[in-house]
Amino acid sequence: MKKIFYGLIICTVLASMMPENTVIPVQTATAKDWNQDSYWFAPWGKSGVHKGIDIFARKKTPVLSASNGLVIFTGNIERGGNVVAILSPKGRIHYYAHLESVATQPLTLVTQKSLIGTVGNSGNARGKAPHLHYSILRLMPNPAEITLEKQGWKRMFYMNPHLLLTSEQSHL
Numbered sequence: 001m002k003k004i005f006y007g008l009i010i011c012t013v014l015a016s017m018m019p020e021n022t023v024i025p026v027q028t029a030t031a032k033d034w035n036q037d038s039y040w041f042a043p044w045g046k047s048g049v050h051k052g053i054d055i056f057a058r059k060k061t062p063v064l065s066a067s068n069g070l071v072i073f074t075g076n077i078e079r080g081g082n083v084v085a086i087l088s089p090k091g092r093i094h095y096y097a098h099l100e101s102v103a104t105q106p107l108t109l110v111t112q113k114s115l116i117g118t119v120g121n122s123g124n125a126r127g128k129a130p131h132l133h134y135s136i137l138r139l140m141p142n143p144a145e146i147t148l149e150k151q152g153w154k155r156m157f158y159m160n161p162h163l164l165l166t167s168e169q170s171h172l
Helices: 002-017 152-157 161-166
Strands: 041-044 048-050 053-056 062-064 069-077 081-087 092-102 115-119 131-138
Touching: 069 092, 081 115, 131 152, 131 161
Parallel strands: none
Antiparallel strands: 041 048, 053 131, 062 115, 069 081, 081 092, 092 115, 092 131
16 A cells, blocks of 8 residues: 555656646637736636636637646536536646537546537626636645735636746647
């Protein structure tokens, strides 16, 4: 049992040191298809702040996994509508919301650019322009991200998708 536990710790540490290249999760989208200042924008509906970015595209445009990972949830929730959550090797949860359709299922291993759904306007985006709400949550919080702004303490649990998608490591 101890060997398994130590093995998991070693794997977690090694995975956290590996680069995680990400791709824009909406087929054919570019950074011009979202507002880079919308991350952590307040006020933002019932959630208070916008914890991701909205990538606008035509309805039914393919949504692709931004990284390799394990699908840990698919389903329909009130605000997000049709959603997919994928756990990446770096211990990040990539959250895809407002999908028109879901093309994967829980416990499926996906590779970067795997089809996971299509752009829509489900959940609290009903009646709005079709888009993908894309958030990245950290399982290992980064206290250096805490700010004094609204819900600023929660920022340690999130990453700015715009920065990750537009860094030199990202590619189409």
